[in-house]
Amino acid sequence: MKIAIVDDHLLFRKSLAHLVGSFSDVEVVFDGGNGQELLAFLRNNSIDLVLLDIEMPVLNGYQTCKILQAEYPDVMILIISQLTTRESIHEIMNLGAQGYFTKNSDPHQLESALKSMSENGFYFGMELGTVIREAILWEKKAARNYSSEVALTSRELEIIRLGSRGLGIVEIADLLHISPRTVETQRNRLMSKTNSRNFIGAVLFALKTRQLTLEKLED
Amino acid sequence: MVALTAAFLFVAVLYKNRLTRLQRQEAEHILKAAIESEKRERERIAADLHDGVSGDLAAIRNYLLLLERSTFSRELAEEALSQIKIGVESALENTRQISYRLMPPLLRKSGLNAALRDYFERLSFQSGIRFIWETSNDPQIVEDTAYELFRVIQELTTNMIKHGKISECRGTISFNGSCEIVLQDDGLAFDFVKSQKKKNGNGLYNIATRLKAIKAQFTFERRDARNFYTIRFVC
Numbered sequence: 043m044k045i046a047i048v049d050d051h052l053l054f055r056k057s058l059a060h061l062v063g064s065f066s067d068v069e070v071v072f073d074g075g076n077g078q079e080l081l082a083f084l085r086n087n088s089i090d091l092v093l094l095d096i097e098m099p100v101l102n103g104y105q106t107c108k109i110l111q112a113e114y115p116d117v118m119i120l121i122i123s124q125l126t127t128r129e130s131i132h133e134i135m136n137l138g139a140q141g142y143f144t145k146n147s148d149p150h151q152l153e154s155a156l157k158s159m160s161e162n163g164f165y166f167g168m169e170l171g172t173v174i175r176e177a178i179l180w181e182k183k184a185a186r187n188y189s190s191e192v193a194l195t196s197r198e199l200e201i202i203r204l205g206s207r208g209l210g211i212v213e214i215a216d217l218l219h220i221s222p223r224t225v226e227t228q229r230n231r232l233m234s235k236t237n238s239r240n241f242i243g244a245v246l247f248a249l250k251t252r253q254l255t256l257e258k259l260e261d
Numbered sequence: 262m263v264a265l266t267a268a269f270l271f272v273a274v275l276y277k278n279r280l281t282r283l284q285r286q287e288a289e290h291i292l293k294a295a296i297e298s299e300k301r302e303r304e305r306i307a308a309d310l311h312d313g314v315s316g317d318l319a320a321i322r323n324y325l326l327l328l329e330r331s332t333f334s335r336e337l338a339e340e341a342l343s344q345i346k347i348g349v350e351s352a353l354e355n356t357r358q359i360s361y362r363l364m365p366p367l368l369r370k371s372g373l374n375a376a377l378r379d380y381f382e383r384l385s386f387q388s389g390i391r392f393i394w395e396t397s398n399d400p401q402i403v404e405d406t407a408y409e410l411f412r413v414i415q416e417l418t419t420n421m422i423k424h425g426k427i428s429e430c431r432g433t434i435s436f437n438g439s440c441e442i443v444l445q446d447d448g449l450a451f452d453f454v455k456s457q458k459k460k461n462g463n464g465l466y467n468i469a470t471r472l473k474a475i476k477a478q479f480t481f482e483r484r485d486a487r488n489f490y491t492i493r494f495v496c
Contacts, residue, residue, distance in 0.1 A: 051316035053348055057323035060341070064327060097312065124311055145319045149326050 043160055044088065046072040048080050048106070049095035049122065054145075058093065058122075065153045075099075077106030084114060091118040091159055093143075096133070107137040111239060118159055131166070131176040138239030141165035161210035163229065164241045170206045171260060174249075177242050181250070188250045198232050201225065202248050205241055206259055294470035301467070302362075302412075309359050317352035321345050365411060373407040374399040374434055377414060381432065388422050391429040400436045402496050409471045410442065410492065416468050417490055421446050425488070440496040443489060451481065451488045 045068055049055040055073050063070045072083045078101040080092065092110070096103035103121065110117050119139040124146065134142050141164050143155050151167065158165040166173045194202075197218070204214045211229070215222040233239070236247035248254040324341040327333060333341075368376040374396055381392040402410070414432070421427045425448030432444045472479050477494035 051312060051320070053344065053351060054316040054320040054323070057320035057327075057344060057348075060337070061323045061327050064330060064333070124315060145315065149319075149323050 043068050043090045043156065044071045045069065046080055046083065046089045046092045048074050048077060048092060048098070050075045050098045061149060062152065065156065068156060077101030077103065077109070080106065081109060089117055091120060091156070093120050093122045096121060096123045104137060107139055111138055120155065120159055120165065131173055132180045134240070135177055135180045135242065140240045143167060161212065162205065170208055173242060174206065174245055177246055178249070181246055188247060192235055194248060194253050198228060199248060199254055201228055201232060202245055202254060203259060206245055291470065291473050295474045298467040298470050306359055306362055309355065313355040314352050314359070317348045317355060321348040368407060368411055369404065372399045373402050373410060376411055377432065380415070384418060390422065390427060392418070393429070393431045395431055396434045400434060400440055400496055402440070406475045406494065409475045413468050413471050413492065414444065417444060421448055425449055425451065436496060440494050442492045445487050445489045447487050450483050
């Protein structure tokens with residue numbers, strides 16, 4: 043997995059680059075102090091994932107997220123910042139990032155966070171039930187529009203249910219007796235169908251359009 | 262005649278009431294503004310803690326974790342150790358600066374003049390610009406007033422460095438009857454009126470509210486290619 047690190051605190055950024063570089067199957071191909079430097083790098087290089095700080099000069103994390111989504115939709119975004127977990131969920135839903143890692147949490151967990159990003163497509167560092175409940179609060183404020191005309195197939199609903207239990211693509215594929223590739227395709231379709239930028243968005247969609255209940259989700 | 266007197270009294274009372282109300286509103290306004298500028302200063306300090314000290318410590322923790330992991334080369338270990346050293350120094354320096362911003366230690370112990378002399382020395386050292394404090398004897402100034410004055414001068418000098426392109430700044434306190442602090446710099450002509458109009462998030466607004474709170478007068482003058490900032494107050 044090719045990773046970029048963007049944070050304006052030089053010492054912290056370098057330490058992160060060293061640490062992440064020591065993980066297996068991971069290569070740090072870029073580190074920079076703001077979003078603009080990252081975008082310049084991306085003109086001629088590709089990455090799979092970016093560890094992105096929010097508060098930065100020139101081009102902050104929020105602005106960078108918007109541009110990445112429009113121009114490099116395949117790049118996964120893991121926000122690295124200092125907000126508390128509650129705030130961070132609201133922030134992630136606003137940004138449409140796929141994950142959040144707080145600078146205060148144990149860096150040991152960063153390796154599993156990266157693994158979860160590549161296997162599940164998201165990471166929140168806390169129980170998914172908590173994330174979803176907090177996301178429902180966020181959704182009330184954001185007043186997102188849900189078209190109830192989009193019907194999810196039973197397979198898609200199953201993927202949502204299993205995904206929110208924290209199962210990875212391979213595990214879901216095993217349970218449903220299909221190939222991991224199919225799961226991945228289905229999941230991508232699910233996101234575009236529900237017009238969501240991250241998995242939690244798709245979960246919210248299913249809940250809001252009453253195609254799934256919270257009880258069933260936690261069942 | 263009686264009717265006229267009564268009418269006059271009535272108007273006078275009305276006027277007095279209105280005046281009291283205006284004065285109260287003014288006082289409330291100043292208090293609000295003072296609280297607001299304190300809040301902004303707190304936000305800045307919180308951000309310094311957040312971005313500076315926390316970041317340094319998080320970096321140190323990352324390197325320690327790296328050293329804990331079994332496989333690393335000698336080069337990496339040396340690099341990690343030297344980075345940890347830099348991180349510790351940086352965290353110490355950031356802590357010192359934040360603590361200074363919260364309350365300059367000399368201000369309470371030795372008074373405004375000593376605190377300002379020390380502050381000017383620090384500024385010279387940090388910025389490479391000549392900051393010269395010319396007064397040696399200390400007037401007796403109430404602590405609250407001294408604190409506001411210190412903040413105002415901090416704000417003014419920060420502006421000079423940021424926008425004024427100065428090579429020198431001199432400061433004095435003198436007192437005969439009332440106190441007078443004069444700062445002068447050789448920088449770009451400072452557009453006082455224009456700067457004052459920008460109300461929000463502006464240092465100058467901060468200065469104005471602080472000075473109002475301690476009932477000090479502020480004047481600005483451009484003379485002989487120098488900017489003169491004068492603060493007059495009762496002491």
